[in-house]
Amino acid sequence: MGRTLAEKVWDDHVVRRAEGEPDLLFIDLHLLHEVTSPQAFDGLRKAGRQVRRTDLTIATEDHNTPTLDIDKPIADPVSRTQLETLRKNCAEFGVRLHPLGDVEQGVVHVVGPQLGLTQPGTTVVCGDSHTSTHGAFGALAFGIGTSQVEHVLATQTLPMAPFKTMAITVDGELPEGVTAKDLILAIIARIGTGGGQGYVLEYRGPAIEKLSMEARMTICNMSIEAGARAGMIAPDRTTFDYLQGRDHAPRGEDWDAAVAYWKTLRTDDDAVFDAEVHIDASALSPFVTWGTNPGQGAPLSASVPDPASYEDASERMAAEKALEYMGLSAGQPLREITVDTVFVGSCTNGRIEDLRSAAAVLEGRQVADGVRMLIVPGSVRVSLEAVAEGLDKVFTAAGAEWRHAGCSMCLGMNPDQLAPGERSASTSNRNFEGRQGKGGRTHLVSPQVAAATAVLGHLASPADLSDVAVATPAGV
Amino acid sequence: MEAFTTHTGRAVPLRRSNVDTDQIIPAHWLKKVTRDGFEDGLFEAWRKDPAFVLNQEAYNGATVLVAGPDFGTGSSREHAVWALQNYGFKAVISSRFADIFRGNSLKNGLLTVVLPQETVEALQKLAEADPTAEVTVDLVARQVRAEGITADFELDENARWRLLEGLDDISLTLREESSIVTYEANRPSFKPRTLEV
Ligand code: SF4
Numbered sequence: 001m002g003r004t005l006a007e008k009v010w011d012d013h014v015v016r017r018a019e020g021e022p023d024l025l026f027i028d029l030h031l032l033h034e035v036t037s038p039q040a041f042d043g044l045r046k047a048g049r050q051v052r053r054t055d056l057t058i059a060t061e062d063h064n065t066p067t068l069d070i071d072k073p074i075a076d077p078v079s080r081t082q083l084e085t086l087r088k089n090c091a092e093f094g095v096r097l098h099p100l101g102d103v104e105q106g107v108v109h110v111v112g113p114q115l116g117l118t119q120p121g122t123t124v125v126c127g128d129s130h131t132s133t134h135g136a137f138g139a140l141a142f143g144i145g146t147s148q149v150e151h152v153l154a155t156q157t158l159p160m161a162p163f164k165t166m167a168i169t170v171d172g173e174l175p176e177g178v179t180a181k182d183l184i185l186a187i188i189a190r191i192g193t194g195g196g197q198g199y200v201l202e203y204r205g206p207a208i209e210k211l212s213m214e215a216r217m218t219i220c221n222m223s224i225e226a227g228a229r230a231g232m233i234a235p236d237r238t239t240f241d242y243l244q245g246r247d248h249a250p251r252g253e254d255w256d257a258a259v260a261y262w263k264t265l266r267t268d269d270d271a272v273f274d275a276e277v278h279i280d281a282s283a284l285s286p287f288v289t290w291g292t293n294p295g296q297g298a299p300l301s302a303s304v305p306d307p308a309s310y311e312d313a314s315e316r317m318a319a320e321k322a323l324e325y326m327g328l329s330a331g332q333p334l335r336e337i338t339v340d341t342v343f344v345g346s347c348t349n350g351r352i353e354d355l356r357s358a359a360a361v362l363e364g365r366q367v368a369d370g371v372r373m374l375i376v377p378g379s380v381r382v383s384l385e386a387v388a389e390g391l392d393k394v395f396t397a398a399g400a401e402w403r404h405a406g407c408s409m410c411l412g413m414n415p416d417q418l419a420p421g422e423r424s425a426s427t428s429n430r431n432f433e434g435r436q437g438k439g440g441r442t443h444l445v446s447p448q449v450a451a452a453t454a455v456l457g458h459l460a461s462p463a464d465l466s467d468v469a470v471a472t473p474a475g476v
Numbered sequence: 477m478e479a480f481t482t483h484t485g486r487a488v489p490l491r492r493s494n495v496d497t498d499q500i501i502p503a504h505w506l507k508k509v510t511r512d513g514f515e516d517g518l519f520e521a522w523r524k525d526p527a528f529v530l531n532q533e534a535y536n537g538a539t540v541l542v543a544g545p546d547f548g549t550g551s552s553r554e555h556a557v558w559a560l561q562n563y564g565f566k567a568v569i570s571s572r573f574a575d576i577f578r579g580n581s582l583k584n585g586l587l588t589v590v591l592p593q594e595t596v597e598a599l600q601k602l603a604e605a606d607p608t609a610e611v612t613v614d615l616v617a618r619q620v621r622a623e624g625i626t627a628d629f630e631l632d633e634n635a636r637w638r639l640l641e642g643l644d645d646i647s648l649t650l651r652e653e654s655s656i657v658t659y660e661a662n663r664p665s666f667k668p669r670t671l672e673v
Binding site: 015016020021022024026028029035036038039042047049054055056057058063064076078079081082085096116117118119122127128129142143144145146147148150151154155156157159161193194197198224225227229248249250254255257258261293314315317318321411412413430432433434435438439 | 492502509521544546549551552557574576579645646652663665667669
């Protein structure tokens with residue numbers, strides 16, 4: 001019987017298989033950041049162990065890093081200690097590190113792909129659930145806990161329990177103005193935050209094949225929000241073109257050998273998935289969340305749902321609690337929800353294409369009075385590219401703040417946070433209670449919706465902007 | 477890792493579904509570089525509410541958390557497991573756990589038990605009606621017992637054995653050194669390396 005893409009990559013990494021035991025898998029790439037690694041290095045030190053493969057390990061600083069005054073000492077002493085701990089650990093164990101201020105610094109899931117380290121058919125792990133991002137290249141990539149970080153540092157392997165496979169086939173074509181973010185939010189709303197549990201998702205079908213690498217990363221990034229172990233997309237010409245010439249992409253004969261291998265990484269025609277979901281892309285429109293988990297979303301044109309309409313008791317209770325926390329009432333049109341803050345960034349939507357699409361909407365327009373808009377590139381490289389294209393000027397001219405790269409307001413571990421009761425439209429991936437700051441309220445949106453919302457001050461899509469005065473011709 | 481065989485203790489009913497790890501331990505606690513001292517951060521936002529179940533004196537010292545479905549979703553932070561353990565929990569019961577959280581818990585000796593939602597609710601009702609009621613989580617017999625409730629649960633044999641013995645995964649894997657060396661020797665040269673180019 002044929003195998004799925006995920007099964008092929010898994011099989012190619014089995015170091016040891018024994019009856020009744022989890023497979024021991026080899027890990028090709030281990031990404032580290034400051035938050036989930038200190039206790040792992042401590043464990044190594046206590047046991048007198050080394051990092052087995054420093055040549056397959058790389059670290060960067062992202063979660064705690066400030067986005068302003070990065071040349072000054074970090075004000076929060078606890079954040080500073082955590083970054084210093086990473087620097088000390090990397091120096092002691094010989095791990096390559098891109099610290100704050102370095103040109104390769106940035107959100108760990110933006111850095112791996114842009115260096116060409118994330119490649120088809122590899123296994124990628126990181127002590128971070130959004131490691132699923134790397135699956136966009138046809139890699140098997142999953143988030144791990146700190147004990148597993150220590151395990152990979154010490155052995156370059158992980159014992160892994162088997163997974164199930166789910167095909168998410170997206171037919172048709174995304175309508176104009178509907179993005180990968182809208183698609184993944186709609187998928188999660190459909191299958192639920194627990195719907196992917198135990199599964200590796202494979203996104204496939206004509207609408208997926210048309211997507212750029214950036215858009216594919218947006219999709220795979222949020223697989224974890226459906227509860228999945230990982231998300232994958234089969235590598236194709238788009239993938240190879242993205243990788244060719246990057247710092248760590250194979251060269252010469254190695255490139256040819258790699259591409260020949262990568263081309264085998266497709267689900268066989270006779271392979272059987274454990275579950276299948278079909279989505280019609282052409283029926284989608286801009287999608288936003290109204291609740292406190294990423295599955296609580298609806299088309300922007302809809303209204304806040306009535307909790308009483310849920311048949312399942314725990315879903316009903318979750319919706320009631322969400323509305324209470326979000327300060328919303330049933331039946332309120334989503335378009336009428338006003339925001340204080342707009343955040344464009346994160347490993348979901350902090351890449352160059354995302355900044356371009358937000359800038360295209362903002363060009364010649366102004367951020368509404370009383371709204372603060374933060375633009376935080378996913379990495380320093382993205383930032384430099386945006387500056388080279390003049391996007392930073394478009395943002396600042398519109399009244400948005402152009403910041404230094406990092407996770408920033410995605411989770412508010414640095415000073416970029418919502419105040420209690422404040423409401424944001426955010427291109428990040430989690431709308432959990434307090435995620436962007438204690439008491440903060442988050443609506444997940446695409447970069448385009450974020451930009452239109454910033455201009456109008458309420459949740460909106462670019463199509464709503466037609467009647468707003470434009471000073472210079474918009475680049476949309 | 478501390479071994480887990482069987483544990484008897486009082487239970488706390490947590491009637492919420494989809495409790496994500498940001499709720500279990502908020503991000504600002506993640507700046508710590510140790511594995512202990514997270515108990516005050518556990519459910520920090522909810523603990524401000526005097527009516528929150530952990531603030532009710534009757535549940536002081538309870539060691540079994542009986543939670544709603546989809547417990548531990550979201551972030552991979554192992555700090556969520558440490559916070560529950562630092563606070564004193566030995567076991568968590570739910571009808572569904574997020575995968576990464578479950579993996580993390582079992583690696584740290586916090587037993588996560590999956591039971592049908594009706595049984596979870598029966599346990600919650602019991603703990604609400606009588607906060608002194610004891611619940612036994614028996615990994616040897618793979619069974620949860622409380623007054624009027626006996627429920628078998630599943631856990632894969634390998635994970636169970638490691639918990640019962642308190643075995644450390646890394647030492648177990650290091651016994652496979654020769655398989656790792658063989659794999660490494662056959663790995664294609666086009667695979668990426670992180671060394672500076
Ligand atoms: S940008 Fe957000 S989701 Fe991504 S790694 Fe940083 S904190 Fe996590």
